[in-house]
Amino acid sequence: MSDGPVLPGVETDDDEEERIVCHVDADCFYAACERLREPELRGDPVVVGMGYEPGETVGAVATASYEAREFGVESAQAISTALERLPRRAALDPGAADHDPDLTPEETGHYRSVDMDYYESIAEEVQSILHDCADVVREVSIDEAYLDVTERTAWEVADGFARHVKDRIRREVGVVVSVGVAPTMSAAKIASDFDKPDGLTVVRPGEVRAFLAPLEVELLHGVGPVTARELRELGLETAGDVAAADPEPLASRFGERGRELYDRARGDDDRRVEPKGDPKxxxxxxxxxxxxxxxxxxxxxxxxxxxxxxxxxxxxxxxxxxxxxxxxxxxxxxxxxxxxxxxxxxxxxxxxxxxxxxxxxxxxxxxxxxxxxxxxxxxxxxxxxxxxxxxxxxxxxxxxxxxxxxxxxxxxSPTLESADPDGQASLEDWKRRRDEPRTDGEGTDATAPDSDAEPTDPTEPAEPPTDGQSSLFDFSDE
Structure with a gap:
């Protein structure tokens, strides 16, 4: 397994005082869970969503494996579009309602319905390991969490500690996660996305701003496509451009969030990793x-x-x-x-x-x-x-x-009572949303709401899923 890039650090005398934050993000989590249940799916395109059965007209993709993305299937995509780009493997069956005799196995993928009870049971296993590896854990969704491991390791061996977390989850649960390590929450989040899938990226104290500078603005934590477009209208193409800009025009354009974007682009983020309330x-x-x-x-x-x-x-x-x-x-x-x-x-x-x-x-x-x-x-x-x-x-x-x-x-009971994952709507909410879909003006299926909508949690800015994992929260009315 590749360790991923470990950026050359500029060691400082303050390294011991810097917090060590890990962001752990499961790769295509729902698809990974389906492959645990059906190992024969490994290596083939897997799409998890609703509304793909013949005769259904409304639905969306919750997540698509990396193999499925090669066909243009993406999270939050209309299921009808996904089926056009990647027909169901079941369509190869002569008895299937959508049978196409011209299809080959290489042109098809496996479709599975969202099974939140099962996914939550797997998430609990991952979360148990995270709580065992860190004194402070902030679970932000069913498939990602922040860890403060300052008291558990040191910067000199932070890459080895993160690799240990990855290996435990792979060995004990059977899913793959990407991990970013940095002195701040926002930098750790970006680092976990830096080398997906199966990534491990360490950004040491003193190098955060240099790490962020060349990244395109949409990769900044909390920046969605709408904000990215507006930043480019201001001539700001990269995080480095935002960091070097006059913060006043940003504040005028985006309000308090503009100052936050400026700070984050410079690597300034004083948020602490704190649990979201008491565990259940x-x-x-x-x-x-x-x-x-x-x-x-x-x-x-x-x-x-x-x-x-x-x-x-x-x-x-x-x-x-x-x-x-x-x-x-x-x-x-x-x-x-x-x-x-x-x-x-x-x-x-x-x-x-x-x-x-x-x-x-x-x-x-x-x-x-x-x-x-x-x-x-x-x-x-x-x-x-x-x-x-x-x-x-x-x-x-x-x-x-x-x-x-x-x-x-x-x-x-079939399942134990479990905590509602943060930002994760129930399947009933999803189905309700499915039955009352949004349209894009051309009668297409439901898609995710604008990713720049005001977040419900000010500590977690709204942002598009960077690994293709779309939370069912994206399809709720919240």
Missing amino acids: SFSRESAFAEPVSDPDPKYEQIETLAAAVADRARREGALYRTVGVKAVTPPYDVNTRERSLPGPVDDPELVDRIARDLFGEFADEAVRKVGVRVANLEFASADQASLDGWERSSTATHSSDGDETTAGDAET
């Missing part, structure tokens, strides 16, 4: 080298993982109301089970006991990965609680929707 769950997972049927090694892992999540909850000052397990069976079927408790607790022995009990139905099955999770967290200053602290007369537990069940009965 803690989880740990572990994969076996090969699927395991023997119960003993699986239960040993469950015990280790249960202790790890309970310990993290205690260190974070969190109580939990739900305990869950995950069992991934071949080829890549994700099975989850959970149990709700009478109230919030901090009880590692209980986590272990419930996790082992929930995992019982998979004890004799071949399993390739196991996981343990505590959820429905409460962060309070109250004394630690255990199940024994609750009135022993309580004989009912509650599921997440309020239904009562007999105490001790397992709450089972």
Whole structure:
């Protein structure tokens, strides 16, 4: 695996004081997840979206693999356009409604419908590794996050640390990420896009402005096509041009955002990596080298993982109301089970006991990965609680929707309750948007809204997806 470019640094005496920020961005995440589930898709064009079935007329591409992009398929593209450029592989079947006898396999690609529950389960595995590798993690979407690793590594070995993060995610989860390392969040974001796919770019203190200077203006963090066009109208073609410009005309043209563009082009960004609110769950997972049927090694892992999540909850000052397990069976079927408790607790022995009990139905099955999770967290200053602290007369537990069940009965569901990824709309929102599509004036299918729209989070400027991964948020009304 290539390490990607590591820019020659200008070492300074202040290196130890500079923060070390990593931006981790999964490459074509939805397509990568589909390839985990169907390994035979590897190497072929893969398009993930909605509305591609014969007879459907409205839909859009959520992501396209790099192989699909060679045919001109792009994220947020009308699905009808994608199908014109890259017909479905299923159309080769003589019985298909859109069968074309003139097609060859080399001219077609695989289309898959968006499956957010599955993608979120894979994202949780990646996020678990990120939280294990960094003291501070800011998850900004289902497939990307910022890490502050200042206390975990040093600039002299930052490239090796980033490579370790990449290798863990590839080995333990099976997806590829690109990583950018820099002293600021905006520079780290740009660095992660610099050498995609499978990139690793390190921008050391003292070289940020030189790294940014030759980049075209649309590569600046927060600049979309509309802003890029307006900057060019001012004669500003590169980040270096913006950095050397008089900031007053920028402020007059773009308001407060103009000053921000000027600062970012100069490498000035004093934002800190901060989590977006309290986490909703803690989880740990572990994969076996090969699927395991023997119960003993699986239960040993469950015990280790249960202790790890309970310990993290205690260190974070969190109580939990739900305990869950995950069992991934071949080829890549994700099975989850959970149990709700009478109230919030901090009880590692209980986590272990419930996790082992929930995992019982998979004890004799071949399993390739196991996981343990505590959820429905409460962060309070109250004394630690255990199940024994609750009135022993309580004989009912509650599921997440309020239904009562007999105490001790397992709450089972196809998926564990999971946190809504930041900036990621639900599939229902996407479908609603699909049924009320925007048009470009010529009756075409829905496309992403203007990427220069005012962002909902001032710390995350709106920008187009640079790796072709279109968040379903792009198709929402927000």
